[in-house]
Amino acid sequence: MSTVVPNQIVRSEEALFARTAHLFAAASEVSCAADDLNTWATSKPRPRPQLHGDKRIRKMFRPGVLLDPRSAAHLHELDQVGVDVRISPDEINETIILDRRIVILAGELVGATREFRVFDSSDVARSVSTLYDAAWRVASPLRTYDRSFAELRALAPRLLEVLASGSKDETAARELNLGVRTYRRRVAELMTALGASSRFQAGVRARELGLV
Amino acid sequence: MSTVVPNQIVRSEEALFARTAHLFAAASEVSCAADDLNTWATSKPRPRPQLHGDKRIRKMFRPGVLLDPRSAAHLHELDQVGVDVRISPDEINETIILDRRIVILAGELVGATREFRVFDSSDVARSVSTLYDAAWRVASPLRTYDRSFAELRALAPRLLEVLASGSKDETAARELNLGVRTYRRRVAELMTALGASSRFQAGVRARELGLV
DNA sequence: CGCGCAACGGCAACTTCCTGCCACACTGAC
DNA sequence: GTCAGTGTGGCAGGAAGTTGCCGTTGCGCG
Numbered sequence: 001m002s003t004v005v006p007n008q009i010v011r012s013e014e015a016l017f018a019r020t021a022h023l024f025a026a027a028s029e030v031s032c033a034a035d036d037l038n039t040w041a042t043s044k045p046r047p048r049p050q051l052h053g054d055k056r057i058r059k060m061f062r063p064g065v066l067l068d069p070r071s072a073a074h075l076h077e078l079d080q081v082g083v084d085v086r087i088s089p090d091e092i093n094e095t096i097i098l099d100r101r102i103v104i105l106a107g108e109l110v111g112a113t114r115e116f117r118v119f120d121s122s123d124v125a126r127s128v129s130t131l132y133d134a135a136w137r138v139a140s141p142l143r144t145y146d147r148s149f150a151e152l153r154a155l156a157p158r159l160l161e162v163l164a165s166g167s168k169d170e171t172a173a174r175e176l177n178l179g180v181r182t183y184r185r186r187v188a189e190l191m192t193a194l195g196a197s198s199r200f201q202a203g204v205r206a207r208e209l210g211l212v
Numbered sequence: 213m214s215t216v217v218p219n220q221i222v223r224s225e226e227a228l229f230a231r232t233a234h235l236f237a238a239a240s241e242v243s244c245a246a247d248d249l250n251t252w253a254t255s256k257p258r259p260r261p262q263l264h265g266d267k268r269i270r271k272m273f274r275p276g277v278l279l280d281p282r283s284a285a286h287l288h289e290l291d292q293v294g295v296d297v298r299i300s301p302d303e304i305n306e307t308i309i310l311d312r313r314i315v316i317l318a319g320e321l322v323g324a325t326r327e328f329r330v331f332d333s334s335d336v337a338r339s340v341s342t343l344y345d346a347a348w349r350v351a352s353p354l355r356t357y358d359r360s361f362a363e364l365r366a367l368a369p370r371l372l373e374v375l376a377s378g379s380k381d382e383t384a385a386r387e388l389n390l391g392v393r394t395y396r397r398r399v400a401e402l403m404t405a406l407g408a409s410s411r412f413q414a415g416v417r418a419r420e421l422g423l424v
Numbered sequence: 425c426g427c428g429c430a431a432c433g434g435c436a437a438c439t440t441c442c443t444g445c446c447a448c449a450c451t452g453a454c
Numbered sequence: 455g456t457c458a459g460t461g462t463g464g465c466a467g468g469a470a471g472t473t474g475c476c477g478t479t480g481c482g483c484g
Contacts, residue, residue, distance in 0.1 A: 392434085
């Protein structure tokens with residue numbers, strides 16, 4: 001294959017989509033990582049009918065996405081059609097690798113749109129793949145991970161609502177018909193899912209993921 | 213003037229802009245309220261050269277916008293060219309009133325875009341104006357308000373950064389070369405500015421305003 | 425200089441939040 | 455039925471965050 005996409009910077013998701021869509025269609029191996037589903041690679045409601053046996057797609061997300069019922073459902077759909085979905089406990093920058101050759105890395109946020117760096121180099125791809133694979137190994141398959149997650153997700157919307165309303169634990173617990181102890185357990189689980197170590201951080205993350 | 217814009221729902225900011233831009237140009241009295249500057253009415257970098265003596269523009273915002281250096285600068289620019297800018301201590305839905313006749317109210321967020329309701333009725337305008345005026349009276353003029361705000365704004369970016377990073381007050385204070393007491397004072401001021409009563413809520417608000 | 429003023433930061437008392445421990449209730453397997 | 459496993463919620467002790475108080479410091483002004 002010739003160098004279809006030279007090493008370059010792409011200035012927006014739309015541009016990235018326009019320029020690389022054909023690569024995705026053609027690729028026999030797609031690996032990607034993202035924090036949420038608000039990216040072109042994942043948001044397109046295009047659950048391909050069924051994957052060919054020789055096409056392998058791996059997607060890796062943070063636990064936080066599972067807090068959103070719609071996102072979670074989308075991931076299960078993907079899983080259903082043969083996409084390999086895993087949940088990573090670690091923070092990971094948005095990354096896409098195609099056929100161990102093309103690499104797309106998310107870069108700076110310029111204004112409201114994000115820049116992307118596109119590399120067409122098997123050297124770069126090899127390096128990045130190593131890292132990706134390492135992260136992949138410690139990530140858990142969606143189904144395993146999500147088994148213990150369904151209940152929290154069911155509660156999450158209301159939980160986030162009371163949290164975002166600024167109520168104290170005492171009143172919030174009453175609101176949700178929970179004991180204070182249990183309420184705080186839920187909050188702790190939520191924070192773990194969001195990878196947050198303070199409530200302020202949790203608030204930021206929740207908002208980032210569009211959960212509030 | 214005939215009914216240029218019938219009572220209707222407009223589905224996005226772009227559509228709203230397209231349909232009502234001419235009204236803004238023609239209006240001799242414009243009153244608006246918004247939580248932040250990420251709206252079409254305010255984001256357009258179009259600080260009109262100078263207002264005519266007979267055109268009055270009032271804009272009302274929440275204190276939070278002053279935490280962003282760029283937003284604050286923009287507001288002062290507006291103030292400079294004769295726009296009447298005030299800071300409201302109360303939560304206010306996005307509202308625009310033109311010539312006591314046309315009213316635009318922000319509605320539901322559908323997906324990623326916001327809907328707006330446009331009314332062309334002096335009855336509606338009269339009612340809404342009453343409410344607007346009441347809020348306007350308790351709001352403080354930008355210059356008065358911002359006098360005591362400049363220092364906090366200077367610190368805000370770093371403050372928000374350590375908060376969003378999830379550090380404890382102890383380490384955060386050290387990071388910023390502040391005593392813990394002073395650090396917490398700043399956090400308290402920040403939360404007041406954001407209208408938040410819990411750190412989670414503050415995190416959400418900060419993210420909403422694009423401060424982190 | 426002395427004075428007033430505002431910001432700082434330590435201290436302390438208080439509230440809110442976090443978490444381990446444990447008794448209790450419920451459920452499913454046997 | 456017993457039993458183990460799981461979720462709940464009270465309690466307690468500690469960590470983190472909030473706030474008033476007050477002595478100290480630094481700055482401008484007369």
